[in-house]
Amino acid sequence: MLKVLMQGSCSYDCAYCPVRTDSRGYSFTPEELAQTFLSLYRQNRVGGLFLSSGIPYDVDSAMADLIDTARLLRASGCDGYLHPKILPGTARTDINEAAWQANRISINIETTGESRLRALSGIKDYQQDIKKD
Numbered sequence: 001m002l003k004v005l006m007q008g009s010c011s012y013d014c015a016y017c018p019v020r021t022d023s024r025g026y027s028f029t030p031e032e033l034a035q036t037f038l039s040l041y042r043q044n045r046v047g048g049l050f051l052s053s054g055i056p057y058d059v060d061s062a063m064a065d066l067i068d069t070a071r072l073l074r075a076s077g078c079d080g081y082l083h084p085k086i087l088p089g090t091a092r093t094d095i096n097e098a099a100w101q102a103n104r105i106s107i108n109i110e111t112t113g114e115s116r117l118r119a120l121s122g123i124k125d126y127q128q129d130i131k132k133d
Contacts, residue, residue: 010055067098069084
């Protein structure tokens with residue numbers, strides 16, 4: 001199993017996260033990540049991918065990159081295990097698309113409520129960034 005972050009930096013400041021705002025991280029394009037994984041997959045060095053990401057700009061673009069990577073893998077004939085992490089605040093249509101491509105998904109809620117989120121992050125807004133109806 002290959003576990004990887006698509007974006008190794010984030011615009012949020014969550015206290016528990018190593019890629020929060022003070023981190024300068026790496027990033028992959030969907031094409032780079034798909035090619036790298038497919039190379040390892042075809043060599044039987046990995047059988048699946050657990051894919052998550054920091055959110056360097058906005059959740060919609062970060063999630064679009066995760067979904068594009070999954071689409072590229074499936075279009076290239078990869079039938080191995082694929083587990084994209086659903087980022088907090090992801091639109092329902094993107095959750096559906098990620099689920100369609102994946103063997104399994106998990107949703108990163110990050111907190112149990114608004115007051116707990118305030119203790120973890122001075123930037124995130126519970127209604128807009130986590131709950132997002």
